[in-house]
Amino acid sequence: MRAAQSNLDRLFLAVGGGGCCVLLADRNGVPVDRRGPVSDDETFKACGLWTGTVWSEECAGKARRY
Numbered sequence: 234m235r236a237a238q239s240n241l242d243r244l245f246l247a248v249g250g251g252g253c254c255v256l257l258a259d260r261n262g263v264p265v266d267r268r269g270p271v272s273d274d275e276t277f278k279a280c281g282l283w284t285g286t287v288w289s290e291e292c293a294g295k296a297r298r299y
Contacts, residue, residue, distance in 0.1 A: 234266055241268050254282055262278050 245255045245268035254269030254277050264284045269277055
C-alpha cells in the first residue's frame with residue numbers, strides 16, 4: 234500500500250474534481266485505501282464505495298461490509 238500512495242494521490246488529483254473517488258482494492262475486490270472529496274464521503278459510503286466494502290465483479294450491485 235505504501236508504494237501505491239503517491240499514485241493514488243496523483244490519480245485523485247486528475248479525476249477528483251469531477252466528483253470521482255479512487256479506490257485501491259485487494260484481489261477480492263475489497264477496497265483497502267480510498268481518495269475522495271470529504272464533502273462526498275457520505276454519498277460514497279452509501280453507495281458502498283468505501284474501504285472494507287466488497288465491490289467485486291461477482292458482487293456488483295450487492296455491496297456488503299466486512
